[in-house]
Amino acid sequence: MAWMNQTLVTEFFVKGFSEASHLQSLFFVFFLSLYTVALSGNILIFVTISFNPTLHTPMYFFLVNLGLIDILCTSTIVPKLLENMLGRKTISYSDCMTQMYFFTWSLGAEVLLFTAMAYDRYVAICHPLRYSIMMNKRVCMLLAAGVWSISILNTSINSSLMLRLSFCHSNVVNHFFCEIPPLLKLSCSPTYVNEIMVFIADVFLGMGNFMITMLSYACIISSILKIRSTEGKKRAFSTCSSHLIVVSVYYSTVIYTYIRPSSSYSSDKDKVVSVIYTSVAPTLNPLIYTLRNKDVKVGLKKVFSFFKRC
Template sequence: MNNYTAVVEFVLQGFSGNRAFQACSLAFFSIFYVLAVIGNTLIFIAISLNPSLHTPMYFFLANLALLDIVCTSTVIPKLLEGLVGKSSHISYKGCLTQIFFLTWVLGAELLLLTAMAYDRYVAICRPLHYSMLMSRPVCVLLAGSVWAISAINSSLNTYLMARLHFCGPNQIRHFFCEIPAVLLLSCSPTTLNNIMTVIADVYFGVVNFLFTMVSYSFIIASILRIRSAEGKKRAFSTCSAHLVVVVLYYSTVIYTYVQPGSGPSLGNSKVAALVYTAVSPTLNPLIYSLRNKDVKAALRKMFPCVC
């Protein structure tokens, strides 16, 4: 049973081998990575340095910016390395490390979006109790739970991946190491891994998505009861950006982890993965800052000559 040759590295197949396409992909991912890192860093610094932004909503937004930086930095640099022709190989330990951090931030972001939806629910539906229900200790507890629960889930899934044997093909049909794609290469039984993946997907994806939708159903019902048009507009403006991010993020993550990692769905899985590893981290600062007067004012204070 132990007569096998262990795989010590994997090959990330990435995208098309066409040079023109790779050149376009290199430019595309380079721009998105730079914008994602700079944009989220600016959001994080602006919120941290401005006392006027030390509120629950911006506290969660700062956590989201930090998660986006870690997410895109876990995947994109290795992809860029492969696109410039240096190496499309990734070591076994490097693959597990990428799986750990990516699973951690994906789970944390899904939980954080739920916490942000709850914050908006309390702010709009129970404004008189907002200071009590969303006090600083409560916000810290929610954020700490987000990071801790997702870290436990990531550690467990990475441990289960580390128990598997990889003794056959080492070609990962993806542009980064992700649990569904790597499981296809295992020559060990993956039943337990698949069960844990489904459980995590149901909890982090489906259950939290339902909680978020329930929160927004109450929010929308409360907004519709507002008599003034200006009040409705102000309430919708505080929630519409978050709702766009929720739909974009949840739909792509759930699709990736529910769909099989081979066959005709492979190309679609790559596109979905692009959304939550490159596109979403880049768009989040734009979605939250361009429509937010407080954030724009904080950025003007930081860069008066630019803004």
């Protein structure tokens, strides 16, 4: 299985999340639960926002996009992981590259969308009188189009560079899915260009968007502190606290994974970190936004009432 000629590498052997056989059932239930909650939660938010006209605002428009990205991410990773736990630990070369493509796409789209959401909160709190003008339907559509387009461009470049590599040292992926860092570690071709492009993408998409988001929140906090009433401060902060929690968790794990050279990839630690942005974050996103948002709660009640009547 190891030390193969490139022409013979038609599939990869994926080690999975854990090699401890006595824990496979426990991990299977854990990841199946995460996937079920992530899928149902994001679909429910999509339905709730779509069927409630009062929620047709920029903030919820971006929340729908976030749900679609989370569904793309978890559906790309978790089903194959569950299959791996049931005993099928191989993945074809084409399926591996496809999985990497869609995951990288969702990863880039998510960080870009976080920036768009931060800008929306910045305008809402710092420029409330001009909000309807600065965040009109055309602006929202352009921001969403930019999110999806730039993320597609990023994943297309990185995936094209991956397809140029030869895999002749080993076909054993020491991870639970096909991600760029562990795949680069397997290549017998020079990966310098790939690592440079990954680094550039991480600086631009990861650290760049993180800095813009933090700058937005610095302005937001400054504006909130100028509000005289305590109730007004609480109300203003509640509109952006959920987004700040999600962003902090997501960025810390993504930047940690991609800002380093592939040679420093450490299997066990990086697997745990990867779980956070591939499974845990998509699961928590709908819960955080739903449980902390009164408008969404009201919309959910209307949806449940509608289905009860049916």
